[in-house]
Amino acid sequence: MTLSDAVANDLHDLGTDVVFGIVSIHNLPIYDALERHGGFRIVTARSEGGAVNMADAYARVSGKLGVVLTSTGTGAGNAAGGLIEAVTAGTPLLHITGQVASEYIDSGRGYIHEFENQLAMLETLGKQAYRVRRAGEGVATIRKAIAEALNPPAGPVSVEIPIDFQARFVDPPALIVSKTDGSPPEPSVLEPVVGKLIGSKRPVIWSGGGVIRSDSSKPLTKLAELLGAAVITSQAGRGSIPENHPLCIGHFATYPEVRGLVESADVLLSVGVRFRGNETSNWKMTTPADHIGIDADRAATNRNFQQSDSLAGDAGSILPALVDMVLAAAPIPKPDYRLEIEQIRNAVRQNLRNTMGPWEAVLDAIRETLPEDTVVVRDITIPNTTWGNRLIEIRRPRSSVHASGGGIGQGLPMAVGAQIAAPDRPVVLLGGDGGFLYNVGDLATVRDEQLPLVMVIYDDSGYGVIRNIQDKYLEGRKVGVDLWTPDFVRLADAFRIPAKRVGNTAAFRAALGEAINGRRASLIVVDMEGIGPMNEPFCGPPGGGDLLGGHE
Numbered sequence: 001m002t003l004s005d006a007v008a009n010d011l012h013d014l015g016t017d018v019v020f021g022i023v024s025i026h027n028l029p030i031y032d033a034l035e036r037h038g039g040f041r042i043v044t045a046r047s048e049g050g051a052v053n054m055a056d057a058y059a060r061v062s063g064k065l066g067v068v069l070t071s072t073g074t075g076a077g078n079a080a081g082g083l084i085e086a087v088t089a090g091t092p093l094l095h096i097t098g099q100v101a102s103e104y105i106d107s108g109r110g111y112i113h114e115f116e117n118q119l120a121m122l123e124t125l126g127k128q129a130y131r132v133r134r135a136g137e138g139v140a141t142i143r144k145a146i147a148e149a150l151n152p153p154a155g156p157v158s159v160e161i162p163i164d165f166q167a168r169f170v171d172p173p174a175l176i177v178s179k180t181d182g183s184p185p186e187p188s189v190l191e192p193v194v195g196k197l198i199g200s201k202r203p204v205i206w207s208g209g210g211v212i213r214s215d216s217s218k219p220l221t222k223l224a225e226l227l228g229a230a231v232i233t234s235q236a237g238r239g240s241i242p243e244n245h246p247l248c249i250g251h252f253a254t255y256p257e258v259r260g261l262v263e264s265a266d267v268l269l270s271v272g273v274r275f276r277g278n279e280t281s282n283w284k285m286t287t288p289a290d291h292i293g294i295d296a297d298r299a300a301t302n303r304n305f306q307q308s309d310s311l312a313g314d315a316g317s318i319l320p321a322l323v324d325m326v327l328a329a330a331p332i333p334k335p336d337y338r339l340e341i342e343q344i345r346n347a348v349r350q351n352l353r354n355t356m357g358p359w360e361a362v363l364d365a366i367r368e369t370l371p372e373d374t375v376v377v378r379d380i381t382i383p384n385t386t387w388g389n390r391l392i393e394i395r396r397p398r399s400s401v402h403a404s405g406g407g408i409g410q411g412l413p414m415a416v417g418a419q420i421a422a423p424d425r426p427v428v429l430l431g432g433d434g435g436f437l438y439n440v441g442d443l444a445t446v447r448d449e450q451l452p453l454v455m456v457i458y459d460d461s462g463y464g465v466i467r468n469i470q471d472k473y474l475e476g477r478k479v480g481v482d483l484w485t486p487d488f489v490r491l492a493d494a495f496r497i498p499a500k501r502v503g504n505t506a507a508f509r510a511a512l513g514e515a516i517n518g519r520r521a522s523l524i525v526v527d528m529e530g531i532g533p534m535n536e537p538f539c540g541p542p543g544g545g546d547l548l549g550g551h552e
Helices: 003-014 028-037 048-062 074-078 080-089 118-125 135-150 187-199 209-213 217-227 256-264 315-329 335-353 359-369 382-391 411-421 433-448 464-473 488-494 505-518
Strands: 018-021 041-044 066-070 093-099 128-131 156-162 203-207 230-233 248-250 267-271 291-295 309-312 375-378 400-402 427-432 454-459 499-502 522-527
Touching: 003 028, 003 135, 018 048, 018 411, 028 041, 041 411, 041 433, 048 066, 048 074, 048 080, 048 093, 048 400, 048 411, 048 433, 066 074, 074 093, 074 118, 080 093, 080 118, 080 156, 093 118, 093 135, 118 128, 118 156, 128 135, 135 156, 187 267, 187 291, 187 309, 187 315, 203 217, 203 256, 209 217, 209 315, 217 230, 217 315, 230 256, 248 335, 256 335, 291 315, 335 382, 359 382, 359 505, 375 382, 375 411, 382 427, 382 464, 400 411, 411 427, 411 433, 427 433, 433 454, 433 488, 454 505, 488 499, 488 522, 499 505, 505 522
Parallel strands: 018 041, 018 066, 066 093, 093 156, 128 156, 203 230, 203 267, 230 248, 267 291, 291 309, 375 400, 375 427, 427 454, 454 522, 499 522
Antiparallel strands: none
């Protein structure tokens, strides 16, 4: 078989059935092999960066490996932003890119699509990057890349395959892998940790994306209930415990009430958390001396906060073992502490609602209209950055997708990937006018794939967050933030996608309900001026003044 045929076989054996990308003269043999093999849904994006975003969100929602194909040179370069997002989010993703004919690589002779030092570029953009240097090594290189992408900490791995190797005949051996049983540490090792948890009077659990990736949401929730522990989530950890659970404080770690709770805790159990700067007030929080960390990445120990105990391994095996041992010890209930948790939970939500003004009715329309199993994809925009990332309840794992790296414009292609991963569930994109235009061409992909994607665009004719920062720190001087925007309703009509523009909450509620029930692609444009301003304008994360040479 050809190397491309072998790649198709290995992907099929792995359980891959969806591949995203853009066809090119420098990856055509691989595309042809996938088509001849059969069993693959080949999704064509309208930009390489969008294709990577699609594969990224597909992996987050499905729990499978994301696979994306790009061309070499400019095509591989276009993938950069998506790869940065995937490595920031820790998404397992295989990026296969074409490469010029092997004899011309890095020659500087001007071979079509040639880019000198492409491999060096790819090495900086993801977890790792490899080049197939002989056709016979191609299958082994792909297998190594897949293992590397899936191995904690997960991330995107790129593989360059020269065009002449793609059609070369190879004879790949059968793959035999020795699997470990994934068993947890011995009980004797866990006993000191369990003793700290049982003896704790004010335990706090900080749940991150590692809980979702290890499919350990149920044991995490059970452990919180047994201990009577408050649960904080990272952005990536949203849905690891139902956000309507009375012990779930949620994604509010930087709020004063929650910072105080962490500082007064006698034990902190963190599970699969990176402790990003914007989620910890740039690491200015104080954590308790007894900090038990669980992470599959051994290098995560003490990276941002000191740990007293580090359990290196899969949360999917460690958490159930902790649950069994804590259950056997029969911890004493803590009714007073539980009441305090509920009071803090309610207070941070109400305080945020108090800033929303007329947008509170928009939030309630979303909360009351979306079915519980909806996948909510949020781009960077004021409504999401303020209340959308905290008050739209996520009740199930793999139901929340947001740009971990803070990049704007990735929402639409991510929503495409999420809908393909969850074809029978509603998927709703919440984005802004500025970001939507980054990848607006992927409306064509929505049509190609006949996706019932509901898209909500908050339209304020500009980059609203930056505009507010300029108002606050630049004495109202504006630069680059006031944008001409198209008639989104007419634009959607060009793609044969039903669309409405709404300027009040009643019209928004009706349009959202109709779109959800219709189970077809729909676009709702929300006139932000028609809704009205928030009570408190959002002027960026803490430290915005420092970034401009000023002070908060």
